[in-house]
Amino acid sequence: MSNNVAKKCLAVGLVLAFLPLVYGDQPQPNVLFIMVDDLRPELGCYASPYVQSPNIDALAERGLVFDRAYCQQAHCRPSRYSLLSGLRPDSAGIWTNKDVRPALADTPLLPGYFKEHGYYCVGIGKIAHNGEEVASCWSEPHSMPANYRFEYRTRAGRKLVEQLQRQARAEGIADPFDGIPNNIRRGMPYERLNVADNELADGQIADKAIDVLKTMPRRPFFLGLGFLRPHLPFVAPQKYWDHYNPDQLPSIDSTASHDGIPQLSAHNSRELRRQYQGVPAEGNFPDALNGNLWHGYLASVSYVDAQIGRVLDALHQLGLAENTIVVIAGDHGFSLGEIGLWGKSTNFDSATRTTLVIYSPRMKAGGKTTDSLVELVGLYPTLCDLTHIPQPHHLEGKSFARLLDDPTLEISNCAISQYPRGENMGRSIRTDRYRLVEWRRRSSGELVGRELYDHDNDPSETTNLQDSVELQGTIRALSDKLQEVTPHLRVGN
Template sequence: MPCGFRLPLAWTFATVFALAAGPRTLPAAETTETPRRLNVLFIAVDDLRPRLRCYGESDVQSPNIDRLASEGVVFHNAFCQIAACNPSRASLMTSRRPDTTTIFDNSRHFRSVLPDVVTLPQQFKRHGYFTQSLGKVYHGTFRNDKPHEDPRSWSVLEWRPNSVLYATPEGLAVLRRLHPKQLGDSQASVLEGMARRRYKGLAWEAPDVPDNAMFDGRVADKTIETLREIKDRPFFLAVGFVKPHAPYVAPKKYFDLYDLDSLALPPNDRLPRDATPLSHNDSAEVRGYEGVPASGPILENTQREIVRAYNACVSYVDAQTGRILDELDHLGLRERTVVVFWGDHGYHVGHNGLWGKNTCFDAAARVPLIVSVPGSPAAGEASEAIVELVDLYPTLCEVCKVPPTDGLEGTSFCPLLSDPDRPWKRAAFTQHPRPLRGADSAMGRSIRTDRYRLTEWTASRLEKPVYELYDYRDDPGETVNLADHPEYETLRKELTTQLHSGWKSARPLGPPGDGAAGNPNVPLFPPYKTSVHISKETTTPDVDVPASR
């Protein structure tokens, strides 16, 4: 049985006979293969940091995600490969790291670089699974006339509801005032404009509307409907929620869960001492919204409004997750469905004095990850092992007995799902360009061990690399950059060597793969570069058929 799991007796023998028959190549609609295989429910959440009850945070109400955590393994040290939506998702879904995909911002589709790569859902589709995408799974453009997903990954084209950014008269009026040429002066034109593009208006809003008046509630509705339709076939169902991505808009009842005056603000609200300017950004992602100053200090009351609104969005997504899990139970699918709950990257909500993502700090690089497998002896346990989002592809293949493709750059952590405390990876690797676009951007490449993070910034305009070094045991808030402290020189050099040795040298001994595990001579990066060019062009592959609605 996979990874030592004990499969439910009711379907163990059916699964054995199904797997003995080998993979099917028939289209999903024609396959006659038994459905008694492990399904996958793959829940993606945008901009979600791991500040949930199941991660020990008492200020966020997330009972449904916590319930899932009690049925799975919670990974406390899971990291993304780059803290930006499109690059992170491209990396996860292909199990290729950003230096391989060369996707560093939201402007390009991974197929423009890797046209023949086989994605995670595509591999499941090749082996007899019905695969479908609901909501935001890849990045996409949120334009009805220009879907930006990946049709090869899915048995049917992706489904997304119309984008609903704002739902109050005030919110719509602000949009009209800020974007008069693009949106016109009528409510109808504003609603039509929101469906085409994500315009910035109010930073937060609490409309008194039902859950399914907004994007994520509609995604949950569609997921429940789809589960009822596909329950009798093996499926890989990817579900993507857009909240808590800004603007922080959720139904009013979720705002009412939080008292503004009692909300805790981050204890570390300033940049680390001695940090390089390359380490941070201007928080333009949040400052571009109405109600947040474009520059300068953000007043404490405004910070509290942002924190409450962000938390409300998390609770809104939690409720939608609970509805889906309830339906999974109602349909009797839970005992044969792997549930994966993940965030595409973390998020600064005032931590380090920053608001948003796009850094190599832990606040942006560390992600929530919960994996629940039927029959796992480790259900309800937490793992401190280091894992990466790029590992999900090989892990799910191993759990579901789907052969992995060649060239994957992640490592299956399947053994951790039955033994969360076993020794595992020595480090995780994250990177980010600075600035986000430009012909001569610096690149920050970062290694995170169980105690330290070292980030190396390189660019042709720099005479030599610039370093950051943080000690999370003694300084969990990342308040001091230790890289230039003389007493840390030896450690900095050791971590730099480990960074250059690469991700293969950091893998656990003896994982499945090409035998390079533990070899410090295998490089992480292609020929080492001091600068990277990031295209400003938007490349979207043509799609012959519009996305279903």
């Protein structure tokens, strides 16, 4: 091949490589993708009367609020890998925080796919799961805050552990960490600190994000941020606790319970009971503990909201906002004492319904809210559509990009979630009115429990209607629909 021909081929290759970077007369939009751990839709833009979330609310005034967005499993790792792969947990092969991802070895994850299409991709914080980000997804090494694992322990808990370790060493114990219970290691489930925002991990994530935005190369970027709060323990600087008067926060009815649910459906708030001090091992939580947990959760939300605000301000100051799609998503919801439940790890609405706010520079429905049912597994194809990147063929979720122009559309008539309990898997179908949950043996498909909730009359899902004679036809139809949506999981009755 002559030098001239080689030069022409190189020139054509460069042109083709950058064709995805523009469409029409518009430059390819950037993507700021923000994941927030355990962020239920408890924000001002979701009509909460007491939460202070001015920065997310300000984005919502320009973007679209998804009032009925559902995760595919209310647990960190499976939810995030479902979203990032565009596959449901059963197809991804990830159902717990202990599962690895061999099933996804050949699956392009969301940021990696954008990287393949010309984007400069940077990841900061908890995007997939702690310490296991996929290096090939990023254009430069993914970064986590220093000592981020300490964020899952309060400082008081850490000091107690250090004291116990010193005592153990003095007594000649070889492994001074051995034998210290997890709830001692982590301390109380909430903590207020007189510290600057960036003395905690989320402030450091915001600092890093701002530095990265200032030095981004002049090409489309995908910046993924993963904030750790409001995940337990609920730790935030004192000033965010001061945003709230505890006497004006919701009261929790610690005696409330579900009526007629299978034992598989709920849990014993084990994340709190097993891992943190001051939480009773059994029975109802005291009113004071309920109040402090609510207060700590909201303080953590306001703290993260402030860090998101700092990043969005930098986006504006750097002249990037007018061409940047912004996504703010919770990886799942979080039960805050509803019907005696604290935490995630269920198929109930309080755990599976999550926060989702999207702004796109060319959207037509800015400042609106949609009640269309959408799934987080649909975020991958949605971002492909919004950036005019072709969708890969493996995706199982539906794009809901059209809602940003017309929020009245119905993208799907259901949302599917699931949660495992040992040998059993509970799969849920949420429609406009009902939620049906079927619990089946994972090995045989044998039905071992069923739940039906009527959201028109029971939005808190307190009463299981699976024995209602009048609703047996509804149950059969929903069961058939559940198997239709997940045909590879089809089982008998």
